[in-house]
Amino acid sequence: MADGTDQKSSNQMWGGRFASGPSAIMEEINASIGFDKKLYAQDIRGSMAHAAMLASKGIISPEDKDKITEGLNTILSEIESGSFEFSRKLEDIHMNIEARLATLIGPAAGRLHTARSRNDQVALDFRLWVKEELQKTEGMLTALIAAFLDRAEENADTVMPGFTHLQTAQPVTFGHHCMAYVEMFGRDRARVRHAIEHMDESPIGAAALAGTGYPIDRHMTAKALGFREPTRNSIDTVSDRDFALEFLSIASICATHLSRLAEEIVIWSTPQFGFIRLSDAFSTGSSIMPQKKNPDAAELVRAKTGRINGSLIALLTVMKGLPLAYSKDMQEDKEQVFDAAESLELAIAAMTGMIRDLEVRKDRMRAAAGSGYSTATDLADWLVREAGLPFRDAHHVTGNAVALAEKKGCDLADLSLEELQAIHPGINKGVFDVLSVEASVASRTSFGGTAPSEVKKQIAWWRGRN
Numbered sequence: 001m002a003d004g005t006d007q008k009s010s011n012q013m014w015g016g017r018f019a020s021g022p023s024a025i026m027e028e029i030n031a032s033i034g035f036d037k038k039l040y041a042q043d044i045r046g047s048m049a050h051a052a053m054l055a056s057k058g059i060i061s062p063e064d065k066d067k068i069t070e071g072l073n074t075i076l077s078e079i080e081s082g083s084f085e086f087s088r089k090l091e092d093i094h095m096n097i098e099a100r101l102a103t104l105i106g107p108a109a110g111r112l113h114t115a116r117s118r119n120d121q122v123a124l125d126f127r128l129w130v131k132e133e134l135q136k137t138e139g140m141l142t143a144l145i146a147a148f149l150d151r152a153e154e155n156a157d158t159v160m161p162g163f164t165h166l167q168t169a170q171p172v173t174f175g176h177h178c179m180a181y182v183e184m185f186g187r188d189r190a191r192v193r194h195a196i197e198h199m200d201e202s203p204i205g206a207a208a209l210a211g212t213g214y215p216i217d218r219h220m221t222a223k224a225l226g227f228r229e230p231t232r233n234s235i236d237t238v239s240d241r242d243f244a245l246e247f248l249s250i251a252s253i254c255a256t257h258l259s260r261l262a263e264e265i266v267i268w269s270t271p272q273f274g275f276i277r278l279s280d281a282f283s284t285g286s287s288i289m290p291q292k293k294n295p296d297a298a299e300l301v302r303a304k305t306g307r308i309n310g311s312l313i314a315l316l317t318v319m320k321g322l323p324l325a326y327s328k329d330m331q332e333d334k335e336q337v338f339d340a341a342e343s344l345e346l347a348i349a350a351m352t353g354m355i356r357d358l359e360v361r362k363d364r365m366r367a368a369a370g371s372g373y374s375t376a377t378d379l380a381d382w383l384v385r386e387a388g389l390p391f392r393d394a395h396h397v398t399g400n401a402v403a404l405a406e407k408k409g410c411d412l413a414d415l416s417l418e419e420l421q422a423i424h425p426g427i428n429k430g431v432f433d434v435l436s437v438e439a440s441v442a443s444r445t446s447f448g449g450t451a452p453s454e455v456k457k458q459i460a461w462w463r464g465r466n
Contacts, residue, residue, distance in 0.1 A: 006024070040076070043093050052220075057217055071105040075097055094118050126333070129241055148181050160366075181261055191251055381434070
């Protein structure tokens with residue numbers, strides 16, 4: 001999208017400065033209509049609000065405003081029906097719409113661009129698009145959080161192994177594990193909401209970079225377009241793409257969370273783990289191995305993170321060396337955001353479907369929960385609490401008990417009282433009350449802990465949020 005406001009009847013937009021039109025190469029590198037036509041609805045909406053404001057201030061006549069509005073509505077219908085013909089020679093969505101408007105209503109179309117530039121026009125269109133995309137993302141994240149809350153409630157007391165270093169650490173509940181993702185995606189949603197609030201300012205009226213001498217009412221157009229207020233500095237307004245960078249930053253963090261979840265789904269669905277079964281809707285088979293059920297949807301969600309992260313780095317790189325105010329480099333902002341938005345939408349939708357449809361294999365989770373001496377910490381805590389040992393001593397005693405169980409090829413709960421007392425005489429039969437995985441998870445009642453009672457409290461708290 002180019003700087004400047006002059007238009008020639010030849011539609012080349014170069015005015016008297018250039019004797020001939022751009023070469024084919026220049027046309028190829030300069031045109032953005034191939035991707036910025038996605039902004040048609042925002043461009044028309046902004047133009048209608050601008051025309052209404054111009055008429056209210058007496059800058060254009062009510063008759064011209066009515067013609068402009070009618071023409072823009074016609075163009076909107078043409079684009080949405082697929083009958084509108086986009087032209088690369090007209091460079092961008094703004095000039096494609098303006099040229100068509102001139103054909104439809106004549107000279108009144110030329111008055112629409114009074115008191116604005118393509119610089120503030122594209123800033124408005126793009127900001128409106130990103131704001132709408134953020135609102136859509138907020139809704140999708142809310143649906144994903146709801147899916148996790150449902151699974152957490154169903155599995156508040158479903159015991160599974162908790163991991164560190166992907167090694168069995170302590171027993172937890174699957175409900176508690178689901179709630180970890182509720183927290184993660186809840187933070188993503190909070191970032192989305194903050195970004196919407198942060199960018200809720202209207203750029204239109206900043207013009208090319210210095211504002212305008214026409215007696216416009218920027219507060220009127222801001223209100224008409226659903227913004228809180230107009231931006232406060234015309235130079236920054238046409239220079240700013242922070243809102244796009246914030247969107248991509250949020251998308252990258254959210255994609256990272258989705259990728260971590262996808263990795264766990266891939267692992268859990270293997271025969272070696274067998275914690276879950278994915279529905280056929282989110283799996284594929286093998287062309288040669290009939291027994292295979294591949295978690296392709298999860299793998300593709302995991303891969304989308306690379307595209308989204310790449311979009312963020314690309315736009316950061318575009319913006320890092322630009323002087324104020326507008327530079328044509330900024331035309332390279334939209335494809336990155338459009339691609340990242342499409343990838344993120346698809347990834348969230350796929351993950352929401354997978355979480356809603358997956359089958360939880362409670363028997364496999366329970367069997368694995370006690371593996372790897374996962375209640376060893378419970379034994380150490382019991383020695384501190386009941387036998388009065390310092391924790392470091394209790395840690396050493398517990399290590400000896402684990403070594404014995406490992407030597408015998410049994411779990412800690414299968415060691416006899418005599419064997420445990422030979423390791424430390426302060427151990428009594430009460431120790432067996434904490435060596436089962438059910439007792440272990442039930443004891444973790446600290447705020448935010450894995451005890452089913454605490455998980456249910458956190459589910460209730462999240463259900464109370466909007």
